[in-house]
Amino acid sequence: DVKVTQSSRYLVKRTGEKVFLECVQDMDHENMFWYRQDPGLGLRLIYFSYDVKMKEKGDIPEGYSVSREKKERFSLILESASTNQTSMYLCASNRGTSGRWELFFGEGSRLTVL
Amino acid sequence: AQSVSQHNHHVILSEAASLELGCNYSYGGTVNLFWYVQYPGQHLQLLLKYFSGDPLVKGIKGFEAEFIKSKFSFNLRKPSVQWSDTAEYFCAVNSHNTDKLIFGTGTRLQVFP
Numbered sequence: 723d724v725k726v727t728q729s730s731r732y733l734v735k736r737t738g739e740k741v742f743l744e745c746v747q748d749m750d751h752e753n754m755f756w757y758r759q760d761p762g763l764g765l766r767l768i769y770f771s772y773d774v775k776m777k778e779k780g781d782i783p784e785g786y787s788v789s790r791e792k793k794e795r796f797s798l799i800l801e802s803a804s805t806n807q808t809s810m811y812l813c814a815s816n817r818g819t820s821g822r823w824e825l826f827f828g829e830g831s832r833l834t835v836l
Numbered sequence: 837a838q839s840v841s842q843h844n845h846h847v848i849l850s851e852a853a854s855l856e857l858g859c860n861y862s863y864g865g866t867v868n869l870f871w872y873v874q875y876p877g878q879h880l881q882l883l884l885k886y887f888s889g890d891p892l893v894k895g896i897k898g899f900e901a902e903f904i905k906s907k908f909s910f911n912l913r914k915p916s917v918q919w920s921d922t923a924e925y926f927c928a929v930n931s932h933n934t935d936k937l938i939f940g941t942g943t944r945l946q947v948f949p
Contacts, residue, residue: 726879753935762845764926764941765880772935780936812880821868821930822887825937827880 725749726828728813734834741800743831745813752817754796755825756780756788759810768811771796803835838863840929842940849917849947857912857943859901859927869910870928870937871901880926886910897921922947 729744747754753772757765757780767780769788777788785807789797796815800807811831816823841860849855861867871883884895891903901912910927927940 755937757939762941764842765928765939767936767938770936778936781938814880816935818935821934821937822885824882824885825872825880829879 726813726815726826728811728828728831730831731829732832732834734836735803736836737804739800739803739835741803741833741835743798743800743811743813743833745796745798745815745828746794747796747813747815747826748794749815749817749826750793751815751826752793753815753823754790755814756786756796756798757812757814758782759812759830765812768798800833803833805835807833808835809833838929838931838938840927840938840940842925842927842943844943845941846944847946849945851919851947851949852916853947855912855914855917855921855945857925857927857945859910859912859940860908861910861927861929862908863929863931865931867929867931869901869903871895871899871910871912872926872928872939873923874926875923883912883925917945917947919947919949921945 726747755770756768771777771790787799813828814825869886873883874880886893894900930937
């Protein structure tokens with residue numbers, strides 16, 4: 723069965739802390755994505771990666787960075803967390819480069835920044 | 837830039853009522869279109885998708901959607917909703933042959949028995 727696993731379901735951090743959100747997929751997918759989900763704003767793309775060590779900015783990359791050292795793992799980094807980064811973070815993955823493949827999502831990581 | 841609009845933010849229906857959720861996108865080229873659903877406490881999952889061909893596509897659980905190119909629309913429909921359809925529904929689009937998927941703001945559907 724397809725699986726995207728996000729390491730933490732709930733995190734509480736303080737302003738200025740460095741935060742790591744980890745995501746692992748077991749489907750050998752080329753593409754991996756980080757979205758944030760906020761009420762009334764839907765899902766907004768932060769970064770995506772189409773290959774190891776490759777990344778592209780999404781629509782809201784400011785304040786975030788990513789790392790993809792291995793094909794199965796995609797990390798989202800908040801260098802200095804701020805209260806406006808309190809949100810639900812969703813990782814997703816899919817195959818190929820045609821834009822037609824289904825996205826598989828993780829359960830989400832709910833981050834609260836105090 | 838691409839954008840996706842879902843004008844119905846919150847829809848409340850009784851069981852057996854018919855459903856139509858609007859989705860409009862802004863992009864002039866060829867697009868791939870998707871509807872995803874998020875049931876309470878669950879992760880997002882694909883409901884249906886359209887790439888080409890018959891503009892009326894059928895998905896899981898009795899849902900269907902119609903692509904109307906001239907209106908830049910991809911509305912989701914179901915003839916008779918059930919309580920178990922209570923969920924949040926997201927329309928998404930990417931341009932042909934790219935992987936950057938843009939989502940709408942979502943529509944929260946509540947179905948009462």
